[in-house]
Amino acid sequence: MKVLAYYKNQTKHILVLDACEEEVALEDFFQEIAGVYTNLEIMFIESLILPVRIIEALVKLMEQYRQNTFKIYTTTEFLSHYLFELRIPNVQLHRASQMSPEKDAEDLIEFPEEKLRDLLMGIYQIYGYDFRNYQLENLKRTISQTMARQSMPDFDRFKKKILQDHEFFRCLFLNLSVNVTSFFRHPELFKVLREEVFPYLNSFPHLRIWSVGAASGEEAYSLAILLDELNMLEKSIIYATDFNSLVLQKAQNGLYALPLLRQAVENHQKSGESKQLEEYFHINPYYAQIRPFIKKKVVFFHHNLTSDTAFNEFHLIICKNVLIYFNSQLQESVVNLFKQSLHRNGFLVLGRSENLFYRQDFIKYKLGFNIFKFLNSSLE
Numbered sequence: 001m002k003v004l005a006y007y008k009n010q011t012k013h014i015l016v017l018d019a020c021e022e023e024v025a026l027e028d029f030f031q032e033i034a035g036v037y038t039n040l041e042i043m044f045i046e047s048l049i050l051p052v053r054i055i056e057a058l059v060k061l062m063e064q065y066r067q068n069t070f071k072i073y074t075t076t077e078f079l080s081h082y083l084f085e086l087r088i089p090n091v092q093l094h095r096a097s098q099m100s101p102e103k104d105a106e107d108l109i110e111f112p113e114e115k116l117r118d119l120l121m122g123i124y125q126i127y128g129y130d131f132r133n134y135q136l137e138n139l140k141r142t143i144s145q146t147m148a149r150q151s152m153p154d155f156d157r158f159k160k161k162i163l164q165d166h167e168f169f170r171c172l173f174l175n176l177s178v179n180v181t182s183f184f185r186h187p188e189l190f191k192v193l194r195e196e197v198f199p200y201l202n203s204f205p206h207l208r209i210w211s212v213g214a215a216s217g218e219e220a221y222s223l224a225i226l227l228d229e230l231n232m233l234e235k236s237i238i239y240a241t242d243f244n245s246l247v248l249q250k251a252q253n254g255l256y257a258l259p260l261l262r263q264a265v266e267n268h269q270k271s272g273e274s275k276q277l278e279e280y281f282h283i284n285p286y287y288a289q290i291r292p293f294i295k296k297k298v299v300f301f302h303h304n305l306t307s308d309t310a311f312n313e314f315h316l317i318i319c320k321n322v323l324i325y326f327n328s329q330l331q332e333s334v335v336n337l338f339k340q341s342l343h344r345n346g347f348l349v350l351g352r353s354e355n356l357f358y359r360q361d362f363i364k365y366k367l368g369f370n371i372f373k374f375l376n377s378s379l380e
């Protein structure tokens with residue numbers, strides 16, 4: 001991050017230049033905002049996400065200045081949207097190349113599968129992300145929606161732009177990595193974890209859990225909350241991984257929009273709560289912030305299921321709503337990765353519409369739920 005500042009017409013202008021996810025040097029920023037000015041304007045140029053300390057500083061400035069004397073400008077849709085979620089008003093200055101996953105494009109553009117495979121190979125060779133074994137139908141839909149939104153019906157032109165323009169690819173990547181999630185999503189499953197799986201795992205002196213495809217962190221924090229309610233948090237550690245660094249930074253921030261919390265309270269109740277969910281958050285008028293004693297038990301980091309290897313042995317792996325995006329070949333290799341990563345009495349938890357077919361090394365633990373117990377035959 002680079003910070004530039006100047007003073008003009010009674011307005012202090014602060015420009016924060018941030019190419020992407022690089023480590024942030026915050027001190028210059030805090031120095032620049034320290035004074036008292038008639039008007040203050042902060043522009044985040046190319047920033048995609050901000051760390052908690054900056055967000056907290058923005059909230060303080062909003063309270064210190066009146067609405068018309070303090071303004072925030074952003075240049076990326078991702079950051080603008082994130083700040084709005086946290087009730088931090090900002091003006092987004094548009095850039096031509098941005099693509100929004102929210103805007104719905106009606107006309108889908110057709111293109112031959114061969115061309116798609118060519119594009120996926122190019123993406124893999126240039127950016128290292130391997131989408132070649134993702135569900136084709138899903139890929140086709142996302143890519144053609146993106147082409148339509150960009151008014152780029154010519155596939156070859158679109159491909160050229162994706163492979164040459166890193167920023168353009170990042171937008172497509174964000175659309176391809178579907179990050180929908182919520183606290184205690186599928187609460188009935190959390191109820192079974194609470195009542196049947198975690199009590200079983202309580203016989204272990206330490207617990208290691210892996211939340212795979214953790215997106216913005218709600219699933220991993222839900223598990224930590226559940227473990228706290230069962231008095232098992234102290235001896236547990238949750239590793240939460242995803243291949244999307246931006247959502248991981250959101251997860252690391254642990255700040256959530258207030259309407260999300262209302263839905264979370266309902267889900268948490270259905271999961272058989274024993275404490276009030278609000279106890280786990282600092283709530284201010286802008287957002288809910290996950291409390292430090294929960295946060296310190298969740299370690300977020302980048303891990304790509306198509307290219308990275310096993311990194312620990314877990315008592316429980318939860319991978320919900322990720323395998324559905326993969327073809328059967330990739331699903332198979334990911335399940336093998338899980339087998340290498342599971343304790344011999346460990347559990348694998350999948351999403352509602354994900355299953356393990358013809359696998360003798362797992363048994364279904366609970367009818368009606370995709371919770372499997374690992375039978376490690378090589379150790380028997």
Ligand SMILES: C[S@@+](CC[C@H](N)C(=O)[O-])C[C@H]1O[C@@H](n2cnc3c(N)ncnc32)[C@H](O)[C@@H]1O
Binds near residue numbers: 242247306322
């Ligand atoms: C729909 S979200 C699921 C979130 C959460 N597990 C849940 O069920 O609420 C799918 C997540 O999988 C991640 N993902 C997709 N492909 C991946 C890969 N190859 N490696 C790691 N994460 C991946 C996406 O970035 C996204 O955050």
